[in-house]
Amino acid sequence: MALDRDAFKQVMGRWTTGVTIVTARAGDAIHGMTVSAFTEVSLEPPLVLVCADKSSNTHPLIAEGGVFAVNILARNQAALSDKFASKQDEHLRFEGVDWTMAETGSPILPDTVAALDCRVHAAHESGDHVIYLGEVLWTRCDPDKSVLLYSSGTYGDFKA
Numbered sequence: 104m105a106l107d108r109d110a111f112k113q114v115m116g117r118w119t120t121g122v123t124i125v126t127a128r129a130g131d132a133i134h135g136m137t138v139s140a141f142t143e144v145s146l147e148p149p150l151v152l153v154c155a156d157k158s159s160n161t162h163p164l165i166a167e168g169g170v171f172a173v174n175i176l177a178r179n180q181a182a183l184s185d186k187f188a189s190k191q192d193e194h195l196r197f198e199g200v201d202w203t204m205a206e207t208g209s210p211i212l213p214d215t216v217a218a219l220d221c222r223v224h225a226a227h228e229s230g231d232h233v234i235y236l237g238e239v240l241w242t243r244c245d246p247d248k249s250v251l252l253y254s255s256g257t258y259g260d261f262k263a
C-alpha cells in the first residue's frame with residue numbers, strides 16, 4: 104500500500120516542537136538554520152541529535168567542521184526563526200545579530216532560552232536528511248525565559 108505523502112506531512116505537522124537555530128562553523132565560514140528536529144539522546148555520554156536536510160547549506164558545514172551549536176529560541180523570537188528559515192538573503196542571516204563564539208567556534212545567538220555547543224559524535228544518512236548526533240561540550244540556560252513552540256505551521260508558547 105503506497106503511503107499518502109500529504110497525509111504523512113499533515114500528521115508530522117501536528118507534532119508540536121520547540122524551535123532551535125542550529126549553527127555551524129568550518130574554518131572562517133559560519134552558517135545556521137531553523138531546526139525543530141532536535142532531541143536529547145543520551146545522558147552518559149551527553150548526546151543530542153539534530154536532523155539536517157541534505158539540500159540545506161548548513162548540512163555540508165556541519166559535515167566539514169564537525170561541530171554545531173543548538174540555540175533554543177524564546178517565545179519572542181519567532182522573527183529570528185523565520186529569518187533563519189527563509190531562502191531569501193540566507194547569507195545575511197547573522198547580520199544585526201549580536202552573536203558570540205562557542206569554544207568549538209559555532210555561533211551562539213543572544214537572548215535565547217538555552218544553548219548547547221556540540222562536537223559531531225556520529226552522522227547517519229537517513230533518506231533526504233542526515234541525523235547528526237552531537238556530544239554536548241557546554242551549555243547555557245536562562246531559566247526565566249520560556250520556549251517558542253511550533254505546531255501545524257504556527258508559532259505559539261506556553262501560557263504562563
Ligand SMILES: Cc1cc2nc3c(=O)[nH]c(=O)nc-3n(C[C@H](O)[C@H](O)[C@H](O)COP(=O)(O)O)c2cc1C
Binds near residue numbers: 140160161
Ligand atoms: C519551524 C521550522 C522548523 C524547521 N526544522 C527543520 C529541521 O528540523 N531540519 C531541517 O533540515 N530544516 C528545517 N527547517 C527548514 C530550514 O530552516 C530551511 O530550509 C532553511 O532555509 C535551511 O537553510 P540553509 O539551506 O541555508 O541551511 C525548519 C523550518 C522551520 C520554519
